[in-house]
Amino acid sequence: MGSSKVCKMLTHQYVINDPLHQLFDAVRAISVQGYDEQRRVIYWNKGSELLYGYSKEQARGEKIEDLIIPEKLRKIVVNAHHNWITKDIEIPAAEITLRKKNGHEISVFSSHVMFTNQYNNKQMYCIDIDLTDVRQAQAQALFKEHMLETIFEAIPDLFFLMEADGTILDYHANNKNNLYISANEFIGKNMTEVLPEKIANQFKSHIRKTIQQETMTCFEYELSMPHGLGYFEARISHLAKYKQVMVIVRDITEQHKSAELIRHQAYYDSLTLLPNRFLALDRLSQILIEAERNNEKAVVLFLDLDDFKKANDSLGHEIGDKLLIESAARLQQVLRKEDTVGRLGGDEFIILLRGLTEHHNALAIAENLLKAFREPFKIGGRELILTMSIGIAIYPKNGTCASDLLRNADTAMYQAKALGRNTYSFFTKEMNTSMQRRFKIEEQMHGALERNEFELHYQAQFDAKNENIIGAEALLRWYNPKLGHITPEEFIPIAEHTGLIVPIGQYVMRQALNFLTQWQNADQQQYTMAVNLSPRQFRDMGLLSFIENTLRESNISSKYLELEVTEGVLMSGQSYIHQALEQINELGIKLSMDDFGTGYSSLSYLRQYPFDVLKIDRSFINGITLNEADYNLVKATIAMSHSLGLTVVAEGVETKEQLLLLRDLDCDFIQGYYFSKPIPAMQLLEFSARYYQ
Known part of the structure; x- marks a missing residue:
């Protein structure tokens, strides 16, 4: 790809910001067109296609006067555009009669914005609204005019022009509060002088990769800003003709937080904040791999709170939720740091013990768990006694895979229920009537x-x-x-x-x-x-x-x-x-x-x-x-x-x-x-x- 072509592509890609076009592309009710200094179409949205009948492929590169301007207005439009470009005389918003592809006339309310990019090239955007319903069209035109002005002021990305060695030549930022340091502290300096070493090295590495491979590269990084820790995405493109690089930085802090929240919701129970079934079973699979490698035992404890449903139904879900939260906290207090407690759903919990060598270790932990629930729960001004039944399955005796161990621990838990609750039961093949019924x-x-x-x-x-x-x-x-x-x-x-x-x-x-x-x-x-x-x-x-x-x-x-x-x-x-x-x-x-x-x-x-x-x-x-x-x-x-x-x-x-x-x-x-x-x-x-x- 030639350097001039690269330059042209990058100019279009980064000067006309993708969030702006995404907004225009999503709006069909109005026509939005963009023209260069020669009045050639550089942008033509779906609203323009619907209003004037030209597809964006047909319109792109054509001059405005050859597309939609009636013969009697061509000279006026050309002169007006020329005066705005050369003399800074703005074209006022006005009602005007234009021409569709089929030759029919159409009255629109047309407003205009002139945008000058960092290369001092001027680009005019026109917003045309069908005046079939005049009152509605006028209101929309006024709103969209203000909206467009606001959008150009609100483009969030930061732009940096650098030498290939990382020296910062120029920048663009609508909101200077998004800058790491003030402009007078970084213009003319190498980024290694103004950024933390780790981040500066990331930039150097990707700049080098961009130049060598002649392709755009991107990476994410975190940076301590005056208002707190921020997360950013940097995109780097090589302007080969000028031996410079363009760096576009976008703040992705909110997206990062949302992604972290989604990941947390996918793997953790929203009420107790414990690992959910999916994460607990995944950890169990990892524990079994370690146990096999180290010739150790692993233990699965399946816990069910006794008569929780009765308490939940009689006292209300709010009390029930607090009981579950407090139960989760008590379970965690009994366990070692290397063990896992998770919530399977409802009033069912799972505990995973790793690195055990003796049978009595699991017994001691089960007894400690029961002991932890002997103290009454103090919730909502009440003292509530809540017990639990525990089923225990041991690897490899009671199963060699996660599903078998979980099922057998579940079976053992029901045996503990049958024994009168508030106790534990180890899984055995002869253990309970439920298996016989099965x-x-x-x-x-x-x-x-x-x-x-x-x-x-x-x-x-x-x-x-x-x-x-x-x-x-x-x-x-x-x-x-x-x-x-x-x-x-x-x-x-x-x-x-x-x-x-x-x-x-x-x-x-x-x-x-x-x-x-x-x-x-x-x-x-x-x-x-x-x-x-x-x-x-x-x-x-x-x-x-x-x-x-x-x-x-x-x-x-x-x-x-x-x-x-x-x-x-x-x-x-x-x-x-x-x-x-x-x-x-x-x-x-x-x-x-x-x-x-x-x-x-x-x-x-x-x-x-x-x-x-x-x-x-x-x-x-x-x-x-x-x-x-x-x-x-x-x-x-x-x-x-x-x-x-x-x-x-x-x-x-x-x-x-x-x-x-x-x-x-x-x-x-x-x-x-x-x-x-x-x-x-x-x-x-x-x-x-x-x-x-």
Whole structure:
């Protein structure tokens, strides 16, 4: 690339700042054009394309008088522009009749700004507003005129022109408070004389790289400013023709703080500030690697606060939150610095002990944990006694991977509950009845489909504003002659673990879509059907083709199917998950984030994946009429979702008061016992038929 071409490119890139053009590009309601000293178009926004009919490719490089100026005004416009350039006689804002590409005349209110860059080249910007609606156009023109002037004064970047050796020749800064030191202290000096050594060396290294590779380089650095620690991004380009470099410095302190906040929210529990499930399991994996390398034991303690739900429900969420915070603090006081305590969710905590060599070390820590909870909690003028049950799993005896150890510690915790609570239990293969029931459930699950033991119930969903039925969620139920009714909370994790969730999920999909066909035909309504997908189903390579075939066989359009996923599906971050969700979106199937608010990284998932629907968990809906915190959280969630283009469904609506509040908050759809509990297919047909009578 020639030096003159580089110079031209850099002049355009840095004199016409990208935030300015991003603003203009986002505005379609007004026309913004930029012209050089020869009146040639250097900028032409979308508003100009819409107003005058020329694309930016057609306009760029053409003179203003050849594009939009009528014949009778050309000489006046040319002279006026020349007088502004040479005599500094400004062109006043005025109403003027111009010409579109198709030859038609158009009246606009035109205002102008002349901008002189650091090379003393003048660039004129015109803002034209269609005067079809004169009053509105005049108000907008006045506003935009002031806005443009403000923008030119508010460009935040700092510009420095330097010799190749780092000597500072010139600078530009609209706000001189952004300078590290005053201009008279650095003009003519080498940056090594005015910047801290570490930062100066970074600049020298990147200047050298820019010159050698003939490419723009950038890097970030932190600098102690008079107002505090700041973070900056520097971009360096080589002006080869002049043997100089252009350095553009942008303050990214706020972005850096936001990124740090997002990272913290992704890995730490917002209430207790402890590592969340994701970070705790990641640390457990690292601990197991160290334990294997050093031939040591590692211990996982699974903790559950006894009767916390009762205290939370009876005393309120505020007291419950304070109990969780104080519990987290007590747990940390007992542990060594090298150990980890994390919050898995709700009232469940996990403790990871590394570098243990003896079994009794874990026993001593468990006893100290129980002892720490013997003192009453003093919260809100009350003294509350809170105990906990602890399950203990030891590496490598009780498992060699994080998931096995966590599951076995969880099982041991339930054994501690069965022993009377306020105690601990070590995991053993023979330890508890819950494991025996698990085996029985797993045994009976094989063949349950063939024996027709599964049945779908459907919970209707309603439009929050007019209370019309808009669809339903399909919910799986299981009755086994030997075990009786088995809850989804019991059998779904087992089906997931054994892989039986795949054929069971296919059964659910077929039944739900076949019923949807029957339901739509019966009521002549375009109902939707929501079906849950579990993590294991995403590993099924035939998932997408099965869904497509079932839609085709049921004669159901993909837009009437909604697939619900929870954070558990997304936490692994596996590429096949992302690919499957993208393919689901491409099929036109709606994608719903289920149980929103109960996880740890839901906001980041909404950015990463193509969700259409967000379902607010029933635990928050239950509290919206009871406490301001839940109300504000639901209100913010609905507003955020709508700003992202998401439809919002509130789960667990049980009272008219909840419905009215959600309606006031512009919630889209409602689901809950207030309208209907989950019911079998035939009952739903009867229910919807009666509902519209």
